[in-house]
Amino acid sequence: MGPNPLPPDSAARRRRFNGGSEYFAYIIEGPPPTKFMEKHAGHAGIGAVVGFVFFFTYYYGWFGMPPMDLVGSMGIGFGSGFSASVISYMMSRDK
Secondary structure, three states: OOOOOOOOOOHHHHHHHHOOOHHHHHHHHOOOOOHHHHHHHHHHHHHHHHHHHHHHHHHHOOOOOOOOOHHHHHHHHHHHHHHHHHHHHHHHOOO
């Protein structure tokens, strides 16, 4: 038998050598992250942070603005968060 290609502390190695069921390992560990999520999860996080900041800024009327209704502040929060995540993604593509 050749050398083992699995890293010594990987979940696949534990399943293979401890006789664990692949079904139960999937339930416990969850699905493996996709390449897309590993690569672009930070952009969604930036959008969420920007969206929350803009939502609370407009909903509670911070910085001397009058407070806005819930629907309007949700729209501004979602729109600005989405645009921030798209801008972050587009700027990172040039690397």
